[in-house]
Every structure is written in structure tokens, then in C-alpha cells.
Amino acid sequence: MSNPRVFLDIEIRAGAKVLHSGRTILELRADVVPKTAENFRVLCTREAGQGYKGSTFHRVIPKFMIQGGDFTAHNGTGGRSIYGNKFEDENFILKHTGPGVLSMANAGKNTNGSQFFICLEPTPWLDGAHVVFGNVVEDQMESLIVDELKIFLNVGMDTVYQIAEYGTSSGSLKKVGSESVQQQLHML
Incomplete structure (x- = not known):
């Protein structure tokens, strides 16, 4: 049985202006961490009535990672899993080996909820x-039909790196002119 794949359609905006949009496809390693992979998959599809649609990447640190998944407070202090508020660490078999690694953000041992991050570099100290629990799948091109026009989206790490360009070392987001940059996740 193959591992499930999900996608995040992401817009990077400054006010009403769209700076970049793209689809990031993620493979979830259900073969190694089935409970963690299922939590993320269900939050992407909203099968449980809650999920990532409309949430943002609230913490963006260039050359480190982008973090999102707080769909309750939208600022990095909230979120919840499909199993209740938090669930235990499943295992640490998979490692933070390089760009595109998908991992759970937490507040300590056994505090996994909905927040996640995507690595921009190897981060072995984590x-x-x-x-x-997964990784970005690269080298795929997607197209969408919008108002009868075929639009090609950048896919894979390109969108992740675009998000990272708007981050700061503190994790807050830069401004473009007088507008704060925001990334909006759209799971279709």
C-alpha cells in the first residue's frame, strides 16, 4: 500500500495583492508513523470538520523552517489534533535530513496537535x-482551471522557498510597503 499524498494550495499576499501562489504536494509516511500521518491527512481534507483551510504560516525563519497549522488561534498558540487537543510522539525513526522534511511542531514531549513545519535545511538537532512524518514531493506540475483559463502553479519546494523569503530571524513576517505579508493555505 502506498503512502497518502495531500496538497496545500498557498497564496502569499501583501494586503489584497497576491505575490505568489503555488501548490505544495506532500507525501505522508503512514508506513512509519500512521497516527501522525492520519492526523495531518484528515486536517488537510477537513473530514473531521476542522482543519488547515484558511490558516497561515505564522512563523517563517529563512534557512531554517516555515511553521503553520494553528487553525484555532491563527498565531502559533492554538490548534488541535483529530484525537483531541494533543497526542503522543509516535516515534523518531525518520530524521530531519534536509529541505522539504515535514515534521510536527510541539511544546515538548507528547504535545502534538495540528501545528507542523517544513524544513528549509537539514536540522539534525530536532x-x-x-x-x-512526511516530505515535500518535488518535480510535479499542476494546473487549475480558473474562470475558463488554465493556470499553471509552481509546485514543490518553490512555494516553500517563496514563503521563506518573507521571513525574519525572529520568525515574524516582513512587510511589503505598509502591508504585512500573509500566507493563506487553501486545501481543495
């Missing part, structure tokens, strides 16, 4: 503290 091994054993954050559960890796």
Missing part, C-alpha cells in the same frame, strides 16, 4: 524531539 531529531528525537519532533516527529518527522
